[in-house]
Amino acid sequence: MADFDFSQALGEARTKYESIAKALNVERLEARIKDLEVQASQPNLWDDVEHAQQVTSNLSAAQSQVKKLQALQSRLDDVEVLFELGQEEQDAGTIADARTEVGAIQTDLDAMEIETLMDGEYDERAAVVTIRSGAGGVDAADFAEMLMRMYLRWAERNGYKAKVMDTSYAEEAGIKSATFQVNAPYAYGRLSVEGGTHRLVRISPFDNQGRRQTSFAAVEVVPLVEETDHIDIPDTDIRVDTYCSSGPGGQGVNTTYSAVRITHLPTNIVVTMQDERSQIQNRAAAMAVLQSRLLVLRHEQEAKKKKELAGDIKASWGDQMRSYVLHPYQMVKDLRTGYETSQTQAVFDGDIDGFIDAGIRWRHEQRIHDDEESEDSRN
Template sequence: MRSEGGFDWTKREQEIAELEARSADPQLWDDPATAQDVMQQLAWRTADLEHWHALEEQINTTFELSELADPDDEAMIVELNTEEVQLGRQVDQLEIETLLSGKYDGQPAFLQINSGAGGVDSQDWAQMLERMYVRWAEQQGWRVAIVDEMPGDEAGIKSATLEIRGPHAYGYAKAETGVHRLVRLSPFDSAHRRHTSFARVEVMPEVDDSVDIDIDPDDLRVDVYRSGGHGGQGVNTTDSAVRLTYKPGTPDQLVVTCQNERSQIQNKATAMKVLRGRLLERELQRQREARLKLRGEYRDAAWGNQIRSYVLDDRRVKDHRTNVESSNPPAVLDGGLNEFIAAYLRDPDLNAG
């Protein structure tokens, strides 16, 4: 099997061939949304392969120049050293991408944020996280949209769902799943005391009908209501928002809402995508927990088991899974998450399956 630096050329070429075959099928365009997704996946994987080819050529050229360089030519030596540093950075980034080998890592992602107990402080914290993830996605050059948002009682939000579309969006975003803890001097406390707030983040892959996820229509309750909050002008003039309740009144109940689209049909279609993603992620999480229990390493994702703490007055952000720290909370909250995500992906116990 041909590979370079951990990159599986054969697998990527096979994926491209399969996507090219699907794109050539005239019936694909009977479903424009699926067709657009296939073409986007094809473009991402082709660009990824071309990037590796270009990097391979750059490395070979630099190596040949270094072999021919005159050791007394200081300018050439400086130029080659600079080129090697730049190539090293590119290799590091592409090596991270080789770790995105999970079955659904190449898919778009839905990222859901829910505020924890703590009233207005926790709801404000949930909105801070929402902005952080929007900024992070934008910095990657990806498309991000707010699918649903529930405003807080006084400030902030109670919950929000983001749709993130970009190369390996789920593979990267899954590193953010868990409880996030904020410690700060509360702007909502007249005494300006220190408060601790929590919010939970869930990340699900977007999957199409080719993935076997059985949803019995009898297990689904569909409610429609008037949209409000996020969505733009004119979005709340009709009962276009949709709430799906899966297995209502049972321990397996899931509730998904969508009000971002202009029509009830579009909102229901998006809500079904989110529901399918949540059901799939629930099963993937069950499998991960089973593996951890076999090794005696399982910890429940309860409110007390936060994955990361953001302590603003101490100027410290710490990921408790990898021990990666930053002394610049404003930069992290402005979307600077790649260092934390890379450490997660490099850990074989965390990035498993």
């Protein structure tokens, strides 16, 4: 602690605070809160439950950001006074408390800084996540289910509402695919960095010879569409099939043709939905997911065209973005960011914020790099 420079640490914390406040645009944030408060006070707000939940959720998130900024400002002022008091009275305990607090403030500022880096077009939205098993047979199906549990536990740990919309079970164990929705502000901004191919290395519990097995699963993340997105899908562009829902339990949903499969013929995108008991509800949910995927596809095509015009055709994401190794050693490592941990069980229990935060910072740096290359190509 003898080498600790309190003034420097406090100065760095204040600089980061000012940067965050500028990025969040407090005046705009307060104006948004007023607008959301007006919407929330409308007597007919809850006539549309989904819209009402979105308004109240966005209002709570915006108010939380302002409160965090105000609290951090107060803590910065208070810790400076505390340190000066400790120096005046030559109280080592008070000085130590001030040093601990400024460190805690820096940690909280780092966490809040992540929010300012989620500035993509759809980052504020809820997320629709689809997990599919890949190469690796039954181990891959089991791995896909492990990933679904990991993300649902992550949502639970953070207090986010998650709803499983569709599950296709594999014959022996695990799942072929699953789709779920996470409703929280910036859910897409956070989870979008999880999109890509995930790889698991372990001793297979399904191999009677106890051999090591490598298996793969794909994670797709799209933003939840909103009415303002205007994704028109002509009826002639889709094929709708209905069938009996499947899954464990033998519930009532398994006895009627309530499940829906929609195929978008121009792109061959297929969406299945069976969570709801009503065929009408499943069709509406499937159309919403299809619109989300088409929205992302349109966005990717526009981005690809811009890169081609700029002379940059490199892919932004590799085919394999993270490895989970359970044998011969314990390690989870993100191959883009380099972030890693040996606490594999904690990761599968939903402790993935470190990976997500590192991914958001990496994505932000990639965007800056791409912008710089585009600027160079125009000059």
